[in-house]
Amino acid sequence: MDEFEVAVASAVGADIAKRRVKQELRQQDLAGVIGRSRTAVVNIEAGQQGISLAMFLRIADALECEPAELLPDQSVLQGLISLGIQDDDLSLSHGRDVSEWVRAVVAKGRNG
Amino acid sequence: MANRAIARAKQLVESKALVAPVPVEAVVNTFGLQVVRQKFDGSVSAMLYRYEDSSGVVGVNSTHHRLRQRFSIAHELGHYLLHPGRPLIVDGVRVSFRNEESSMATQPEEIEANQFAAELLMPSDQVRANSLTHFDNEAHEVQKLASIFDVSKDAMRFRLVNLGLHSVA
Numbered sequence: 001m002d003e004f005e006v007a008v009a010s011a012v013g014a015d016i017a018k019r020r021v022k023q024e025l026r027q028q029d030l031a032g033v034i035g036r037s038r039t040a041v042v043n044i045e046a047g048q049q050g051i052s053l054a055m056f057l058r059i060a061d062a063l064e065c066e067p068a069e070l071l072p073d074q075s076v077l078q079g080l081i082s083l084g085i086q087d088d089d090l091s092l093s094h095g096r097d098v099s100e101w102v103r104a105v106v107a108k109g110r111n112g
Numbered sequence: 113m114a115n116r117a118i119a120r121a122k123q124l125v126e127s128k129a130l131v132a133p134v135p136v137e138a139v140v141n142t143f144g145l146q147v148v149r150q151k152f153d154g155s156v157s158a159m160l161y162r163y164e165d166s167s168g169v170v171g172v173n174s175t176h177h178r179l180r181q182r183f184s185i186a187h188e189l190g191h192y193l194l195h196p197g198r199p200l201i202v203d204g205v206r207v208s209f210r211n212e213e214s215s216m217a218t219q220p221e222e223i224e225a226n227q228f229a230a231e232l233l234m235p236s237d238q239v240r241a242n243s244l245t246h247f248d249n250e251a252h253e254v255q256k257l258a259s260i261f262d263v264s265k266d267a268m269r270f271r272l273v274n275l276g277l278h279s280v281a
Contacts, residue, residue: 097152097153097154098152098154098156098202101150101152101156101159101171102159102161102171102200102202104150105148105150105159105161105169105171106161106169106171108148108150108169109146109148109161109168109169109171110169
């Protein structure tokens with residue numbers, strides 16, 4: 001995966017995890033509905049596994065939300081990539097936290 | 113050398129007739145920027161995100177001290193007015209070794225944003241005017257001025273030295 005794909009997988013994974021928790025589902029429950037292993041769900045949520053468009057739609061359906069709710073803002077991702085905080089092991093976990101924070105701020109700004 | 117960051121802040125203080133303590137959040141709002149406070153457990157202090165219509169969001173780490181947040185908000189406004197083009201700026205990100213060069217490249221912008229914030233929150237004319245009235249002792253003056261301008265004592269101490277009003281302690 002190139003750095004943009006990594007950033008997308010990471011952002012989508014984080015959104016899937018958040019939505020799943022909100023729906024009070026365990027990783028195992030989601031795995032059962034989409035026909036994958038729990039490990040696969042763990043990897044998807046951690047952004048370590050890219051998923052097909054079909055699988056993405058299946059997950060959105062399982063989580064009873066609009067697919068768009070699980071999609072990141074592209075310019076936020078591009079901005080994060082330009083900061084270079086997604087691209088290596090040293091900063092990956094920190095980068096993910098920053099990415100979450102930035103997206104939370106932007107979302108609040110839009111809604112407010 | 114004429115400094116465009118300081119000049120821009122002065123112009124803003126004059127045009128809006130701002131008087132200490134500068135209502136930084138209200139000033140930011142006049143540019144179509146919204147301030148959003150959001151917890152972050154880490155070094156990130158603030159961010160600026162621009163929408164396509166040139167409005168935007170200033171995000172501040174709500175775990176930081178109120179006075180530091182004020183400075184961060186002013187710093188982000190500096191980025192907004194001085195550094196167009198980047199849709200997203202995040203400040204206080206600890207960069208990894210590999211990114212050392214890219215962080216060096218943006219350093220002049222950080223310095224400009226800080227100069228802007230200092231002039232906006234502690235306008236030099238107003239600091240000078242207030243400084244004359246409390247010259248009994250320097251430590252005491254720092255404290256008084258910090259409370260008048262609603263900034264941290266550290267920020268005010270640095271400002272006074274910078275303006276040549278106090279000696280380096």
